[in-house]
Amino acid sequence: MNCEQVEQYLRGARDRPAEPLPEDVLTHLLTCERCRGRDEFRDVDLSEWEPSLQVRRRIRAQMAGYLSPVTPVPAQATLILLTVAILVIVPSLVLGVIGDGALHVMTLLQFMAWIVVIGAAEGMLSVSVAGLMVPGCRHRLHPQLLVLLCIAAYLATALLFFRRRLVANPVQEGAGCLLIGCGAAIPAAFVLWLLTRKGSVLSWPLTGSVIGLLAGLVGTSVLLFHCTLAEKAHLAVWHTGVLMLCTLAGLSFGMIFRSRSSVPYV
Amino acid sequence: MLLRKSRKTECGAKWFLSRAMVRRTLRAWRNLGAAIGMQRLWQRVTLRRLILLDEDSRGNNCTPTYVFTWYGRCAEGRREVPVIFNTSNTSSSRKSPAANLDRSVLVDLMVRYQAADLSAAEELVQRLSPLLLRFFSGPYYTRCHNEDLLQDCWLQIHLARHTFRPALPLMPWIFAIAKHVRCKEYHRQLRIRSREFGVDALPEAAKAPWPVTHSREQDFLWALDVLPESQREVLFLLKVSGMSTEEVAKITSCSVGAVKQKAHRAYETLRKLYLRQGQEKN
Numbered sequence: 001m002n003c004e005q006v007e008q009y010l011r012g013a014r015d016r017p018a019e020p021l022p023e024d025v026l027t028h029l030l031t032c033e034r035c036r037g038r039d040e041f042r043d044v045d046l047s048e049w050e051p052s053l054q055v056r057r058r059i060r061a062q063m064a065g066y067l068s069p070v071t072p073v074p075a076q077a078t079l080i081l082l083t084v085a086i087l088v089i090v091p092s093l094v095l096g097v098i099g100d101g102a103l104h105v106m107t108l109l110q111f112m113a114w115i116v117v118i119g120a121a122e123g124m125l126s127v128s129v130a131g132l133m134v135p136g137c138r139h140r141l142h143p144q145l146l147v148l149l150c151i152a153a154y155l156a157t158a159l160l161f162f163r164r165r166l167v168a169n170p171v172q173e174g175a176g177c178l179l180i181g182c183g184a185a186i187p188a189a190f191v192l193w194l195l196t197r198k199g200s201v202l203s204w205p206l207t208g209s210v211i212g213l214l215a216g217l218v219g220t221s222v223l224l225f226h227c228t229l230a231e232k233a234h235l236a237v238w239h240t241g242v243l244m245l246c247t248l249a250g251l252s253f254g255m256i257f258r259s260r261s262s263v264p265y266v
Numbered sequence: 267m268l269l270r271k272s273r274k275t276e277c278g279a280k281w282f283l284s285r286a287m288v289r290r291t292l293r294a295w296r297n298l299g300a301a302i303g304m305q306r307l308w309q310r311v312t313l314r315r316l317i318l319l320d321e322d323s324r325g326n327n328c329t330p331t332y333v334f335t336w337y338g339r340c341a342e343g344r345r346e347v348p349v350i351f352n353t354s355n356t357s358s359s360r361k362s363p364a365a366n367l368d369r370s371v372l373v374d375l376m377v378r379y380q381a382a383d384l385s386a387a388e389e390l391v392q393r394l395s396p397l398l399l400r401f402f403s404g405p406y407y408t409r410c411h412n413e414d415l416l417q418d419c420w421l422q423i424h425l426a427r428h429t430f431r432p433a434l435p436l437m438p439w440i441f442a443i444a445k446h447v448r449c450k451e452y453h454r455q456l457r458i459r460s461r462e463f464g465v466d467a468l469p470e471a472a473k474a475p476w477p478v479t480h481s482r483e484q485d486f487l488w489a490l491d492v493l494p495e496s497q498r499e500v501l502f503l504l505k506v507s508g509m510s511t512e513e514v515a516k517i518t519s520c521s522v523g524a525v526k527q528k529a530h531r532a533y534e535t536l537r538k539l540y541l542r543q544g545q546e547k548n
Binding site: 002027050052055058059060063064066067069070072073075134135199 | 380381384387388391392395396399417420421424430438439442446465
């Protein structure tokens with residue numbers, strides 16, 4: 001009997017703890033230290049599970065090595081306000097550079113729909129980012145679900161509130177919007193990443209996708225005031241594409257960051 | 267505290283209601299996930315078993331603790347994921363060892379730890395390590411492995427200590443980090459298992475070129491080093507200690523035939539090595 005067979009037997013034996021071990025399993029356990037280590041978990045008295053002195057010494061050494069006073073992170077409300085401030089200041093600065101001349105192409109209803117959707121998405125994502133920075137923080141809505149809901153809401157607004165009409169060069173116009181949106185998203189993503197680093201992020205891919213979506217929303221906010229093509233297909237494909245592209249980019253960066261961040265043992 | 271299978275009769279209606287509630291909640295979540303197509307691709311939660319921590323060895327009453335086991339999906343199909351979530355039933359009149367730890371004392375220790383007080387950090391480690399070690403314990407990990415996880419967890423706690431806010435409870439913060447450490451370790455193990463597999467005996471080492479030595483003893487010692495451990499052991503017991511085949515069989519827990527086979531293989535290997543040496547010299 002080899003280790004894998006013994007492991008399979010022990011896995012099944014969890015449901016019948018009173019049953020004695022067969023002879024071939026016992027023979028293997030006598031010779032294999034690794035499997036003996038596993039078997040010690042059967043009917044073990046957990047109250048005696050104090051860490052060994054050696055481990056406590058190692059933990060003490062690693063704590064003492066890097067021990068310095070730290071300032072606790074600001075309250076969640078402060079973090080949310082900081083995020084919202086970034087989401088307001090960065091598009092304002094970008095619009096100051098590229099100009100805003102698209103307000104006249106939309107009706108008041110369309111404009112209000114955009115403001116409500118983008119504002120609500122940014123608000124909820126800000127709360128989510130503030131929660132992701134602190135371990136054990138409760139999320140009323142899972143960030144993964146929130147990301148999908150925000151993209152879906154944006155797409156639904158584009159499809160419901162705008163009309164289809166003929167555009168001369170749809171790809172050329174769309175590519176221009178995509179470039180402007182992603183260009184505006186980059187500084188926002190960078191500043192948000194700097195803010196997030198103040199906390200302790202446990203799931204970088206998730207945080208990356210949320211930051212990416214927030215940056216994408218900054219990009220679409222810029223396009224809202226800059227793009228003069230208020231057409232259903234253009235908004236659904238290219239403006240929503242900015243959101244999706246930024247979210248995917250954030251997810252990818254998060255995965256890269258997770259794979260590269262490793263904690264050294266002291 | 268003895269870990270044992272829970273029974274409905276042990277805690278009565280309270281336990282049953284809690285279990286029913288947990289099942290209902292899980293089912294609702296699963297239905298919601300399925301309805302909106304948000305089921306996780308690689309994992310799905312299943313209520314595998316409920317383990318009740320009833321009473322510890324010192325006679326202290328403990329809160330019934332529900333242990334959920336997650337199932338992961340991988341290339342080989344359904345595989346158990348050793349991620350255990352303990353959710354204590356706070357409505358119960360019983361108290362767990364964690365409840366015996368005063369919340370304000372723990373928060374005070376954590377605040378002092380944030381202010382770089384090493385004695386507070388040590389006190390915190392002493393108080394919380396048994397709970398964390400219990401959290402990491404599982405049927406497929408050795409104690410050494412769990413202690414490594416514990417050390418990793420404390421390092422993560424140390425690096426993230428600035429994110430604890432004194433106004434909030436400490437335990438969710440600590441166990442969120444512990445859960446992250448455990449999940450990370452599980453994924454690491456999964457990666458290792460997908461690329462490596464266990465073997466009964468180690469493969470023979472690659473044959474190194476014969477070293478330039480000036481004595482027959484050194485040549486012989488080098489040749490012995492080339493032999494696998496089991497063959498070398500048999501050869502040593504037979505030829506150096508002068509034992510019989512039956513005695514060697516008893517010592518090595520093998521049959522007499524196996525001992526003879528190992529000795530034969532050792533002779534063959536040595537013969538080939540010396541032949542090769544002769545050819546190289548010629």
